[in-house]
Amino acid sequence: MYTFRTWFHYKQNKDVVYAISPFAYFSNYKIIQKESDVNANPSNELRVSASLELQYELAKKFFIVDRTAIEYRMFEGTAENVLRLRNRLAARYDFNANFNASVGDEIFINVTGTDAQHLFDHDRLFANLSFKLSRSSKFDLGYIYISRLPKNNVEIIDESNFYLNYSFTILKTNPK
Template identity: 70%
Template sequence: MKSKISTVILIAVCAFPFKAVAQEHINSWFRTTLSIPITEKIKTDLELQHRRQNDFEGDNLFDKNLMYTFRTWIYYKQNKDVVYAISPFAYFSNYRIIQNASDAISKPTNEYRFSASVELQHELAGNFFIVDRTALEYRAFEGTIENVIRLRNRLSFRYDFNTKCNVSIGDEIFINASGTDAQHFFDHDRLFANFSFKPKHNLKFDIGYIYISRLPRNNIDIVEESNFYLNFTYIVQKRKP
């Protein structure tokens, strides 16, 4: 059923006539996560994120601010194949994507976000999995910007080399269900590749690349982005009784 929904969304997006922008943005994403197990099935994550972007007519992916984020997550692992998650609070400071010189000095837009998701995985063969994640987000903006309800669906394939490292590839599509006009029903699409490594049982690094086709709400042109990211996770160890 989920694959049918994803197919319908993809067909709907492809039906919209978008123009592509010649300039491609190059961004760098960094995220630090403190993961705290509560029980065997429940954990909570605290995330800090910072993204940077290239300046107008520049190619330095660390040049200008793109985003600051603080986010909380609560996860419930029903079993090894089903995980539910709620983000009761997230704060985003979003800087404008630089498409002309004046964008570099614009003030950021502040956003509060509330999210819920379900992630399903199925083992296709030995250590090879298909993973589907569907999420619903409510985005509340400060100022006069209309709030948005956004749907996102990610389908990926993961191969576990062992308990310490794995690789995955996939695609995630974002759809605006409300708060925008019909032309901006499509928000953006992410094509990604990820390598995950745990040098210790309580430390994890994710390194990867995401290619994004984005339609900003104040634009009618598709913006293309190359994003290189590094995520660090520290897992707090539960004290033994």
């Protein structure tokens, strides 16, 4: 998968964050299940998303984070566009201001653009370490176990992924 995604975040306070992604581009290659999948062309899509994230401090430095989002997925070609809901529930421990660890689960449900058999899209169980290098950049290192039900399949496919993400934030400046 190759992706490019922009996000705009509005932090109402330390516990409430609104976000919108007005543009995202995804180029997805097939999961290789048979020899012919190796040479298959990728499917391309555009996405628009919005989310609300709430965090609850249960104890000093220990948080429950609940993120609910809606995405509209527009596929290239003849595939029907999909409206998808997603919800992530995680536990996070902040070791300090620059380093935290989290574990959680995120489920994806197709609301429109699919048949009743494919309302379930996928589920992600994850563990993540996050390192802030500065106020504007950070790395995430993690593992995700994914159970997915592709549109062209009737059986759930399980996969394991390790990831390394880099995020750069353009910070709002306050003129003096």
